[in-house]
Amino acid sequence: MKHYKRYLVTAALPYANGPLHIGHLAGAYLSSDIYVRFQRLMNKDIVFICGSDEHGAAITIKALKEGKSPQEIVDTYHAQFKDTFSRIGVSFDMYHRTSEPLHHTTSQEFFTTLYNKGEFEEKESEQYYDEEAQQFLADRYITGTCPKCGHPDAYGDQCENCGTALSPTELIDPVSKLSGKTPVLRRTVHWYLPLDKYESWLKTWVETGDLEGEHLHNPEDWKNHVLGQCKSWLDGGLQPRAMTRDLDWGVDVPHQIPGHEGKKLYVWMDAPIGYISATKQWAADNKKNWKKYWQDKDTALIHFIGKDNIVFHCLIFPAILRAHGDYILPMNVPANQFMNLEGNKISTSRNWAVWVHEYLDEIPGREDELRYVMIKNMPELKDSEFTWKGYQEAINTELVNNLANFVNRVITLTNKYYNGKVPAFDEDTQFIGPDGPMDETFHDSETVRLYDDIDVLSQYIRDFDFRGGLKTLMEISTKGNQILQFNEPWKTIKEDPETVKAVINICLQYVAAITVISRPFMPFMSDKLRAMLNMKPFAEKGEWLKMMDDLSEGKVLIKKNHQIGEPLHLFTRIEDQVIDNQIQKLASAKNSNPQPEIVSKTERIPVKELITFEDFAKIDIRTATIIHAERIEKADKLLKLTLDLGFEQRTVVSGIAEQYKPEDVIGKKVSLIANLAPRKMRGVESQGMILMAENDQGQLSFVSPGQDWQNGQIVK
RNA sequence: CGCGGGAUGGAGCAGUUGGUAGCUCGUCGGGCUCAUAACCCGAAGGCCGUAGGUUCGAGUCCUACUCCCGCUACCA
Numbered sequence: 043m044k045h046y047k048r049y050l051v052t053a054a055l056p057y058a059n060g061p062l063h064i065g066h067l068a069g070a071y072l073s074s075d076i077y078v079r080f081q082r083l084m085n086k087d088i089v090f091i092c093g094s095d096e097h098g099a100a101i102t103i104k105a106l107k108e109g110k111s112p113q114e115i116v117d118t119y120h121a122q123f124k125d126t127f128s129r130i131g132v133s134f135d136m137y138h139r140t141s142e143p144l145h146h147t148t149s150q151e152f153f154t155t156l157y158n159k160g161e162f163e164e165k166e167s168e169q170y171y172d173e174e175a176q177q178f179l180a181d182r183y184i185t186g187t188c189p190k191c192g193h194p195d196a197y198g199d200q201c202e203n204c205g206t207a208l209s210p211t212e213l214i215d216p217v218s219k220l221s222g223k224t225p226v227l228r229r230t231v232h233w234y235l236p237l238d239k240y241e242s243w244l245k246t247w248v249e250t251g252d253l254e255g256e257h258l259h260n261p262e263d264w265k266n267h268v269l270g271q272c273k274s275w276l277d278g279g280l281q282p283r284a285m286t287r288d289l290d291w292g293v294d295v296p297h298q299i300p301g302h303e304g305k306k307l308y309v310w311m312d313a314p315i316g317y318i319s320a321t322k323q324w325a326a327d328n329k330k331n332w333k334k335y336w337q338d339k340d341t342a343l344i345h346f347i348g349k350d351n352i353v354f355h356c357l358i359f360p361a362i363l364r365a366h367g368d369y370i371l372p373m374n375v376p377a378n379q380f381m382n383l384e385g386n387k388i389s390t391s392r393n394w395a396v397w398v399h400e401y402l403d404e405i406p407g408r409e410d411e412l413r414y415v416m417i418k419n420m421p422e423l424k425d426s427e428f429t430w431k432g433y434q435e436a437i438n439t440e441l442v443n444n445l446a447n448f449v450n451r452v453i454t455l456t457n458k459y460y461n462g463k464v465p466a467f468d469e470d471t472q473f474i475g476p477d478g479p480m481d482e483t484f485h486d487s488e489t490v491r492l493y494d495d496i497d498v499l500s501q502y503i504r505d506f507d508f509r510g511g512l513k514t515l516m517e518i519s520t521k522g523n524q525i526l527q528f529n530e531p532w533k534t535i536k537e538d539p540e541t542v543k544a545v546i547n548i549c550l551q552y553v554a555a556i557t558v559i560s561r562p563f564m565p566f567m568s569d570k571l572r573a574m575l576n577m578k579p580f581a582e583k584g585e586w587l588k589m590m591d592d593l594s595e596g597k598v599l600i601k602k603n604h605q606i607g608e609p610l611h612l613f614t615r616i617e618d619q620v621i622d623n624q625i626q627k628l629a630s631a632k633n634s635n636p637q638p639e640i641v642s643k644t645e646r647i648p649v650k651e652l653i654t655f656e657d658f659a660k661i662d663i664r665t666a667t668i669i670h671a672e673r674i675e676k677a678d679k680l681l682k683l684t685l686d687l688g689f690e691q692r693t694v695v696s697g698i699a700e701q702y703k704p705e706d707v708i709g710k711k712v713s714l715i716a717n718l719a720p721r722k723m724r725g726v727e728s729q730g731m732i733l734m735a736e737n738d739q740g741q742l743s744f745v746s747p748g749q750d751w752q753n754g755q756i757v758k
Numbered sequence: 759c760g761c762g763g764g765a766u767g768g769a770g771c772a773g774u775u776g777g778u779a780g781c782u783c784g785u786c787g788g789g790c791u792c793a794u795a796a797c798c799c800g801a802a803g804g805c806c807g808u809a810g811g812u813u814c815g816a817g818u819c820c821u822a823c824u825c826c827c828g829c830u831a832c833c834a
Contacts, residue, residue: 353829418782520798
């Protein structure tokens with residue numbers, strides 16, 4: 043493996059339109075914090091960068107809803123993020139924000155460089171514009187009728203009913219979510235990054251790690267799902283992607299560029315460059331050279347993100363960096379999957395979440411407990427699950443019973459037998475090792491064993507396997523308990539005090555080691571234990587490395603006759619009441635907010651604008667009977683129906699297969715829009731559309747004439 | 759639809775180049791009492807999603823299918 047002179051670690055910039063929940067922690071912030079703290083303890087030159095992502099339409103809209111300015115919204119969340127991260131012990135060297143002038147100039151300079159190099163393609167397109175709100179509309183802010191399934195509430199990018207990917211211009215009767223009015227098409231010019239031109243080197247770089255004869259990373263070190271996601275995109279072919287938007291809240295397109303008016307940088311020209319501006323700010327504050335961290339080939343750049351950001355960090359941002367030319371590419375992008383909560387997906391809008399700031403307020407002093415449970419269940423390779431019962435069990439059985447209890451036993455015994463002074467011992471004293479009575483051992487061989495175990499733990503962290511690392515930490519604690527248990531010093535203290543000295547001493551070495559090796563995972567506990575041992579607090583500057591050196595040279599970590607303090611409980615049990623309260627809270631969140639999406643949807647859909655009788659008369663609705671129905675192959679939601687109109691038969695494709703089986707609908711009387719222009723769906727031409735009523739839950743009901751009604755009659 | 763990831767004892771997970779299926783928690787039995795009724799030892803419990811195939815031999819490789827999660831480019 044290549045030796046790097048320095049590390050630059052980024053954690054995904056949280057978007058400033060809602061508080062942080064445990065999914066954020068599990069996704070990117072704890073994993074990055076563990077890695078960074080470990081590397082600091084290994085005396086590496088490492089910088090840990092993050093900041094608030096504060097631009098985009100979602101923030102404008104939230105501001106409008108709450109009657110505030112966008113700046114007020116992002117100020118609130120930025121302050122909250124900073125505070126929450128600090129309280130849970132995420133140790134950023136710099137927590138910046140994209141609304142800072144430094145960031146605006148940095149991203150504009152970046153854009154200008156690409157512009158001057160001629161990397162962009164300028165293209166004109168037609169986009170929907172809301173005349174009342176006086177702005178162009180992001181796809182998500184346009185709804186209309188899905189051209190494929192007829193669902194009346196499809197978004198501009200996708201119909202959630204039939205799952206079809208759409209472009210806003212395909213929608214029938216588009217409506218702006220901002221004003222409720224019909225948007226108009228306007229010509230607009232944007233600058234596109236020609237990803238198609240970079241596809242070839244991106245593919246080679248991702249899949250082999252090679253770029254222009256240099257081996258930059260080892261794909262085997264990348265997580266499977268990260269590579270898979272990239273390959274999937276690469277195989278599908280990359281398309282040019284617009285790097286600017288018609289927005290009013292964001293970084294301006296540099297003013298010296300003709301046609302910049304009203305244009306802002308697209309989030310992927312904005313947010314990831316936030317990593318760079320944050321590094322600049324850190325360098326300025328600490329008298330360092332930021333370029334070393336972004337432009338020197340001996341720097342390892344590592345992006346910690348959630349899986350939703352994979353392609354942007356593995357393909358688009360690297361493309362941007364290389365198009366600029368001066369920058370290095372990421373050495374690894376250890377993306378985590380998602381953490382579910384009590385069996386359901388975490389959802390901000392449905393309030394199905396454990397909010398980190400609320401946790402800190404409601405269960406104070408238990409930062410490391412949350413960290414422990416998050417790390418234990420970290421979704422490193424697949425989705426995982428957080429439950430309050432699991433939280434309680436992990437803390438009570440693992441942290442309290444195993445780890446805290448081991449420490450407590452050792453410190454209590456040391457105080458009881460040796461007045462709190464680390465006992466001197468004879469190196470030739472034999473005692474029983476952690477493998478049981480047959481495992482006869484000596485102090486120095488146990489030191490070696492400890493060294494080996496810690497070495498394994500280090501490797502887990504380097505490999506981004508933090509669960510494995512945490513497990514190894516607990517195994518070391520278990521071995522400590524085993525040494526005590528097999529040697530039973532409370533029994534042998536009278537007849538064999540020499541052996542007890544060696545046993546207690548090695549256990550104290552274990553405890554001293556635990557102050558170091560627990561530090562990346564549980565920094566608060568590490569501090570507490572350090573104080574209990576009366577050892578000097580950590581600066582996180584090479585302490586782990588020094589420990590490994592000491593152990594390998596046969597030196598002890600805590601010297602004989604060192605005076606330790608009184609035992610305190612490192613962790614205490616979580617009572618049922620605490621857990622019940624939290625479960626109760628989740629339950630009430632669910633009840634008070636049963637289906638907010640749907641409630642707001644009903645409110646959101648105003649009655650459409652007035653039409654004249656002549657307009658209505660254009661629609662020819664006829665009664666008909668379904669005489670044949672079959673599923674369409676490889677389509678979940680579509681049924682191919684044959685309708686009898688009396689005077690003719692028609693084929694109609696309808697998106698009702700999820701609620702109706704073919705045999706259920708045969709014989710059904712329906713109303714058909716008979717003069718709707720035909721449209722092909724999955725290769726079958728649909729000659730009309732059946733009228734369906736839909737309720738808030740998305741259930742469907744036929745709008746039908748009476749069962750004995752004739753076919754082909756006019757509905758008006 | 760397409761693509762990516764996943765499915766292993768009650769729960770949560772490991773399983774390297776194919777060679778007797780492991781760990782943590784829980785359950786049951788035992789030991790111990792320094793310790794926060796903790797700790798230590800032992801036991802029970804699995805057709806490794808389904809169906810085929812390759813092989814002397816498959817959790818591991820191949821094919822098809824089922825279910826879960828995600829992505830699908832303008833939500834950020």
